[in-house]
Amino acid sequence: MELKNVYKEFRGKAIRDRSKFLLAFGLLILGLAFAGALLARTTWAEQTPSSMTFSLGISDDDDADKNGASLLTLKFETGTPSATLIVAKNGTPTIDGQDGDAAWGSASTVALSAAGAGGGPSQATVKAAYDSENIYFLVTWTDPTGTESIHKKMWTYNATSDTWSQSGNEDRVYFLWNINAPDFENGCAIYCHVGVPAWENSTQMGTNEEGTTIDVWHWKAARTHPVNNAEDKYWVDLTEATEIIYEGGIELRTRLPDLGGGFTSDNKEGSLPKYMDPSDPGANADFLIQGNTIDFDPNATWTDGDTIPGYVVKEGTGSRADVEAVGVYSNGVWTVEFKRALHTGNPDDVSFAPLYANVLEGEVSDQQGTISTLEGQVTNLEEQVTDLEGRVSSIESTNYVYLVGGIIGGLVVGVIIVYVIKK
Ligand SMILES: [Ca+2]
Ligand SMILES: [Ca+2]
Numbered sequence: 001m002e003l004k005n006v007y008k009e010f011r012g013k014a015i016r017d018r019s020k021f022l023l024a025f026g027l028l029i030l031g032l033a034f035a036g037a038l039l040a041r042t043t044w045a046e047q048t049p050s051s052m053t054f055s056l057g058i059s060d061d062d063d064a065d066k067n068g069a070s071l072l073t074l075k076f077e078t079g080t081p082s083a084t085l086i087v088a089k090n091g092t093p094t095i096d097g098q099d100g101d102a103a104w105g106s107a108s109t110v111a112l113s114a115a116g117a118g119g120g121p122s123q124a125t126v127k128a129a130y131d132s133e134n135i136y137f138l139v140t141w142t143d144p145t146g147t148e149s150i151h152k153k154m155w156t157y158n159a160t161s162d163t164w165s166q167s168g169n170e171d172r173v174y175f176l177w178n179i180n181a182p183d184f185e186n187g188c189a190i191y192c193h194v195g196v197p198a199w200e201n202s203t204q205m206g207t208n209e210e211g212t213t214i215d216v217w218h219w220k221a222a223r224t225h226p227v228n229n230a231e232d233k234y235w236v237d238l239t240e241a242t243e244i245i246y247e248g249g250i251e252l253r254t255r256l257p258d259l260g261g262g263f264t265s266d267n268k269e270g271s272l273p274k275y276m277d278p279s280d281p282g283a284n285a286d287f288l289i290q291g292n293t294i295d296f297d298p299n300a301t302w303t304d305g306d307t308i309p310g311y312v313v314k315e316g317t318g319s320r321a322d323v324e325a326v327g328v329y330s331n332g333v334w335t336v337e338f339k340r341a342l343h344t345g346n347p348d349d350v351s352f353a354p355l356y357a358n359v360l361e362g363e364v365s366d367q368q369g370t371i372s373t374l375e376g377q378v379t380n381l382e383e384q385v386t387d388l389e390g391r392v393s394s395i396e397s398t399n400y401v402y403l404v405g406g407i408i409g410g411l412v413v414g415v416i417i418v419y420v421i422k423k
């Protein structure tokens, strides 16, 4: 009996120890797999991205007063900067609207030669940099009208007529990046002003072929600048256009904001502002930021020439807020610095590291395969443990039968012996 118990105890302990060991071993392998994935990510992120082409546009104040470079090339590490070639260097500049970071690559003086009716600036200075996570750009230009235009549709009070009216527009910069448009290499002339008659009631900016998309970053001095962002957008072709109601009319939009929220809402109700600055009347604030406004009071003591911003600006969210941008206007010159992840993983964004992204996705899928194999092994081990437990319990019940049988047998034999002796 005692031997059975010793065996049982030994057997149970052995099973428990083996299960523990196998579980610990499985966990160790899982840990190693994750460490491997992390190492793979670091290694690939340090690879130099492939060269790309893009378009650059700059607007001064109004929609006609703009100019652009149809097609520029971005290269990494190699090449001599020129009017059409920007060379990015490895480094991490500070995004503060101040040039002078040692991290920037050499400056390219880009000729802007796709002028709108009003002209716009004739050249811009462009610099680029990148590190293992992000891409950075710097754009500076002399404002052709010497105006820091940050007041779009600004409300102004007229004391004589006791009325409010809106005026003004903003300075802007935009980047266009190809995602899958085969004719992108024709440049901005194609994408910036598509002359399709069917676009009568539209903004006439988009791609030409069905199913094609380009990525657009749009920095706006009145509407995204106050929250240090550019609006991250994408353009599609006419078949993918979205109908929107704009200023009372229906408009077809092929230039669409990325998924997410931000950056502005009209500050307008009827013919008056809807909100004002908490320090109004008299604040004459440059911007109204959501969360720091109060309801407009038409009966406050307004003075002739008082102003209220035409938009309420709010922080962006999601894919729409991927592009950080800080602009500073000084001595007639705008300096705007941009920062975006090399790979956002969003379908409405260009990737600057397709190799890294593809390989990383491959690695992730490999690791998922390993994890699922390990999970299978753990399930298998659990089944083995259940099976062993069943066997132990079977041995235990067998032992119980032996015990009871032994007692009964002993009693019977005892009774027989007593009976025989008494006889
Ligand atoms: Ca800087
Ligand atoms: Ca201006």
Ligand SMILES: [Ca+2]
Pocket: 232, 233, 258, 318, 319, 320, 321, 322, 344, 346, 348, 349
């Ligand atoms: Ca985005």
Ligand SMILES: [Ca+2]
Pocket: 215, 216, 232, 233, 234, 258, 348, 349, 350
């Ligand atoms: Ca985008």
